[in-house]
Structures are given as structure tokens and as C-alpha cells.
Amino acid sequence: MRTVFEKTDAIALVAEVFRECGYEGASMSTITARTRLSKGSLYHFFPGGKEEMAAEVLAHVDAWFAREIFVPLETAEPRAAIAQMWTAVDDYFRSGKRICLIGAFALDETRDRFARPIRSYFERWTNALEAALICDGVPAGHAKQLAEDAVAGIQGALVLARAMADETVFERSLPRMRLRLASHTT
Amino acid sequence: MRTVFEKTDAIALVAEVFRECGYEGASMSTITARTRLSKGSLYHFFPGGKEEMAAEVLAHVDAWFAREIFVPLETAEPRAAIAQMWTAVDDYFRSGKRICLIGAFALDETRDRFARPIRSYFERWTNALEAALICDGVPAGHAKQLAEDAVAGIQGALVLARAMADETVFERSLPRMRLRLASHTT
DNA sequence: GCCCTTCTAAACCGATCGGTCTACAAAATA
DNA sequence: TATTTTGTAGACCGATCGGTTTAGAAGGGC
Numbered sequence: 001m002r003t004v005f006e007k008t009d010a011i012a013l014v015a016e017v018f019r020e021c022g023y024e025g026a027s028m029s030t031i032t033a034r035t036r037l038s039k040g041s042l043y044h045f046f047p048g049g050k051e052e053m054a055a056e057v058l059a060h061v062d063a064w065f066a067r068e069i070f071v072p073l074e075t076a077e078p079r080a081a082i083a084q085m086w087t088a089v090d091d092y093f094r095s096g097k098r099i100c101l102i103g104a105f106a107l108d109e110t111r112d113r114f115a116r117p118i119r120s121y122f123e124r125w126t127n128a129l130e131a132a133l134i135c136d137g138v139p140a141g142h143a144k145q146l147a148e149d150a151v152a153g154i155q156g157a158l159v160l161a162r163a164m165a166d167e168t169v170f171e172r173s174l175p176r177m178r179l180r181l182a183s184h185t186t
Numbered sequence: 187m188r189t190v191f192e193k194t195d196a197i198a199l200v201a202e203v204f205r206e207c208g209y210e211g212a213s214m215s216t217i218t219a220r221t222r223l224s225k226g227s228l229y230h231f232f233p234g235g236k237e238e239m240a241a242e243v244l245a246h247v248d249a250w251f252a253r254e255i256f257v258p259l260e261t262a263e264p265r266a267a268i269a270q271m272w273t274a275v276d277d278y279f280r281s282g283k284r285i286c287l288i289g290a291f292a293l294d295e296t297r298d299r300f301a302r303p304i305r306s307y308f309e310r311w312t313n314a315l316e317a318a319l320i321c322d323g324v325p326a327g328h329a330k331q332l333a334e335d336a337v338a339g340i341q342g343a344l345v346l347a348r349a350m351a352d353e354t355v356f357e358r359s360l361p362r363m364r365l366r367l368a369s370h371t372t
Numbered sequence: 373g374c375c376c377t378t379c380t381a382a383a384c385c386g387a388t389c390g391g392t393c394t395a396c397a398a399a400a401t402a
Numbered sequence: 403t404a405t406t407t408t409g410t411a412g413a414c415c416g417a418t419c420g421g422t423t424t425a426g427a428a429g430g431g432c
Contacts, residue, residue, distance in 0.1 A: 005409080022294035025210035028390055038411050039391080045409090049391060104293040106349035107285050108208035115351065122349045145362060148346065148355060149339070156342025160334065163292035163308045165301065169334060176331060191379085214420055225421080226380050235421060 003036070007045045010037060015057040019101045023054055023110040051113070054105075058117045061101055064092070065121065073128035078136035079185070085129070086178045089154060096161035096170025103155045126151050136185045146184055153177045193231045196223060201243040205287045209240055209296040237299070240291075244303045247287055250278070251307065259314035264322035265371070271315070272364045275340060282347035282356025289341045312337050322371045332370055339363045 005013075013035040017026050028050065032039055046052040068088040072081040093100065102121050105114055129147035134140055154177070161170040199221040203212050214236065218225055232238040254274040258267040279286065288307050291300055315333035320326055340363070347356040 003410085020295055022208060022210060022296075024208060025294050025296065027388080029388075038409095040393095040410050040412075043391075099293050103345045103349065106345055107290040107293065108211050109206055110208075110211065111348065118349050119351060122346060126346075145358065148359060149362065152342030152346040152355075152359060153335070153339055154342065155345040156338030156340065159289045159292055159341040159345070160308060160312075160338040162297065163289065163304050165305060169338075172331065173334060173338060176335065213418080215418075224379095224381050226382075226423095229421075230379060 005037065005041065010035070010041070010045045011056055011060045013037065014042075014053050015060060015101065018054060018057055019099060019104070022104055022108070023050075023113075024108070026050075054110075054114065055117070058102060058105070058114055058121075062117060062121050065125065068092075070124050070128045073132045078132040081132050082129070082136075082181065086174065090174055093154075093158060093170065096158060096167040099158050099162055100155060103158065122151065133181075133185065138184055142184070146181060150177055150181050191223060191227065196221070196227070196231045197239075197242055197246045199223065200228075200239050201246060201287065204240060204243055205285060205290070208290060208294070209236075209299070210294070212236075240296075240300065241303070244288060244291070244300055244307075248303060248307050251311065254278075256310050256314045259318045264318040267318050268315070268322075268367065272360065276360055279340075279344060279356065282344060282353040285344050285348055286341060289344065308337065319367075319371065324370055328370070332367060336363055336367050 014031060014037075017031050017034050020026075021030060028039065028042070031037075031042065031050075031053075035042075042053070043049065046056065048055075065088075069085050072084050075081075076084075092098070102118055105111060106118050106122075111118055126144070126147045129150060130143045133143040133146055138146065153173070157170045157173040157177075160173075161167055200217060200223075203217050203220050206212075207216060214225065214228070217223075217228065217236075217239075221228075228239070229235065232242065234241075251274075255271050258270050261267075262270075278284070288304055291297060292304050292308075297304055312330070312333045315336060316329045319329040319332055324332065339359070343356045343359040343363075346359075347353055
């Protein structure tokens with residue numbers, strides 16, 4: 001039997017393995033086992049091996065956030081864009097059952113390998129949110145800190161939810177952060 | 187030449203390697219290289235190998251937090267204990283240059299290996315902070331959420347600081363969280 | 373002095389690592 | 403149908419993995 005995949009499918013499958021195991025924890029054998037893709041297929045799609053897989057996965061995640069969150073924050077009406085951000089975040093992280101792959105990569109030494117994409121993901125997110133807040137009337141000095149608090153709060157809620165193996169932590173935390181942020185624009 | 191170590195020294199050295207590389211990223215050769223401890227020494231102190239090293243490191247970290255943060259929160263006067271918590275946190279994470287090893291372990295599959303200690307570390311922290319807040323007059327329904335927000339906020343600030351390679355993120359974030367928490371007890 | 377415990381050093385082991393290669397099946401092109 | 407392109411399967415490679423073992427140096431008790 002022969003199942004044919006597209007590269008896009010491969011990226012999504014591999015992403016889930018990296019998300020669960022981390023970069024070092026995801027060996028080629030776990031990747032092949034969990035994705036059901038043979039080494040042949042993987043090296044066909046990613047000639048550069050594990051490093052290329054991770055790089056493309058990071059780019060794929062970044063593209064999703066850019067489309068669903070960053071671009072709206074940068075270009076759309078601020079209130080609507082911020083509302084969209086919270087629902088997209090809740091969607092993406094499946095109410096805390098999924099973690100942020102880019103945040104996870106940032107913690108150990110794999111950060112050094114992918115410093116640029118990791119950094120630009122978080123910088124674009126906080127900058128876009130800051131701009132939207134300013135556009136919505138928040139004082140400039142205040143907006144940057146609120147934006148950082150929101151993004152950091154999301155990351156922290158994911159860590160806590162996973163550490164306690166209790167997704168309700170994330171579910172309860174997200175609406176509170178949303179209200180707290182909103183309270184500064186009204 | 188022969189340098190003699192105590193087990194306590196070994197734990198502290200190994201802890202730093204796990205903190206920087208993660209569990210899977212810290213191979214025996216990186217551990218021996220960075221700690222300057224030979225395999226012989228390591229397996230003398232930790233007959234159970236890597237897994238035992240990590241377990242003892244987790245216990246060591248937990249003991250530090252218990253002494254400096256959890257016990258004060260559980261037994262001392264609430265305001266003073268909470269103040270002590272913020273300074274201890276700032277101390278421990280060296281203003282964001284260090285990450286939380288237990289938080290990092292929680293993100294990938296090494297969480298499954300050490301689920302119990304990881305979970306109990308965060309549960310004790312949030313529970314102790316919640317109790318101190320209630321003792322200080324915060325409504326019971328409110329206190330748990332404030333406690334979770336504070337602990338998650340710390341973890342998130344560490345992720346963000348490291349992702350952006352900018353320790354000022356943590357330095358600026360911590361006092362804000364401190365004020366926010368304090369504002370609920372006055 | 374002596375022994376015995378404690379601790380270090382490194383050679384060594386099978387297993388697994390990331391990565392390469394050959395062989396070939398299925399679609400696409402013609 | 404013949405040919406080329408695209409993708410799959412898995413044997414295979416040297417390097418490194420976590421772990422074991424042997425050998426011996428340092429220090430304390432006698």
C-alpha cells in the first residue's frame with residue numbers, strides 16, 4: 001500500500017510531533033512512527049533533514065498567526081482585531097490542550113538555532129498588539145506593557161495548564177486576560 | 187589531577203545544564219563537558235543515570251522554592267510573604283536571564299516522565315499564594331484566579347524574555363505584576 | 373604504616389541517532 | 403504505451419547516545 005502526501009500535509013504532521021516532543025526530543029524514528037511518513041518521504045520533502053523540518057514548521061506556524069492575528073491587528077479596526085485575536089488564540093491552542101511550539105523552542109538551546117524566527121514571531125505579535133491599542137486610544141507608554149503582558153500571559157497560561165494537566169486553567173485564564181486588556185481601552 | 191565534588195555541587199551543576207538544554211537536549215557528553223564531571227563521578231552520584239539526575243534536580247529546585255517562597259506564603263504574615271515571593275523570584279531567575287526548569291520540562295513530553303513533581307510544584311505555589319491572598323482579605327472566589335495569573339505571568343514573562351533575548355522584558359514585567367496583585371489587597 | 377571507603381577517569385558496550393542510498397510504485401506527460 | 407516525474411519504502415552508514423566496567427588516586431581510621 002502507498003499513501004501519497006503533499007508537503008503541506010507533511011508540515012502539519014511533523015509540527016505536531018515537534019510540539020509534543022520538542023526539537024531534541026523528536027527523533028527521526030519518532031517522527032516517522034507518529035506521522036506514518038517514511039524516511040524517504042521526509043527527506044524528499046525536507047532535504048535538509050530535521051533542521052529544515054523545524055524551520056518550515058516554524059514558518060508555517062508564523063504564517064498562520066500572521067494571517068489570523070498579526071495582519072488584522074496591523075490593518076483592521078482595533079477593537080475587532082483584538083476580539084479576533086482572542087478567539088483565534090483560543091482556537092489555535094485548543095483551549096490549552098496544545099502548547100505554543102515557538103514558545104517551547106525559545107526555552108532551551110534550540111532557541112539559538114532558530115533565534116531569528118522565534119524572536120520575530122514574538123516581536124511582531126507584541127508590536128502589532130501595541131499598535132492596535134494605541135490606535136484604540138491607549139497612551140503610548142502604557143500600550144507596550146499591556147501588549148507584552150497579554151502575550152506573556154498567554155504563554156504562561158499554556159505552561160501552567162500543561163504543567164498541572166488541567167486545561168481549565170487556560171480556559172479560565174483567557175477570558176480574564178481579555179477583560180483586563182479591554183478595561184484599558186474603555 | 188583529581189577534583190573532588192560533593193553531591194550537592196553536582197546537583198547544582200547538572201541543574202544548570204538541564205536548564206539550558208532541556209532534558210532531551212542534555213546528553214551525557216554535554217553534561218560531562220559543561221560540569222567538568224566525568225561519567226564515573228556522575229554515575230557514582232546518580233546510579234540511575236540521566237533520569238535520576240533530573241529527578242534530583244527537580245527536587246532540589248522544589249526545595250529551594252519551598253524554603254524561600256512556599257513555606258513563607260503558607261505560614262508567615264501574608265503581605266510580608268508576598269513581598270518576599272517577588273524578591274525571591276527576581277533573585278532566582280536572575281532578572282530573566284535564567285528560565286524555569288520545571289516550566290520548561292512541563293512543555294514537552296518529558297512532562298510525562300516527571301508529571302508528579304512538576305504538577306505538585308505549580309499546585310503548591312498557586313495554592314500557597316491563594317491562601318495568603320485569602321488570609322489578606324481577598325474574596326475566596328477571586329484569590330485562586332489572582333494566584334494563577336501571578337504564577338502564569340511569571341512563566342510567560344520568562345518565555346517572552348528568552349524568546350526576544352531581552353531581559354528587560356522580565357525586569358519590567360515583574361514589578362507590574364507585583365503592583366497588580368497588591369492592588370487587590372488594599 | 374595499612375586497609376577500606378570514596379570518588380574520579382576513561383575505555384568500552386549495544387542501541388539509537390540523523391542522514392544517505394537504492395529500488396520501485398504510481399501518476400503525469402507524451 | 404513508453405518515458406519521466408514524483409513520492410514511498412526501508413536497508414544501510416558512521417557517529418553519538420545512555421550506560422557499564424575496570425583501574426586507580428585521595429583521604430580517614432586504625
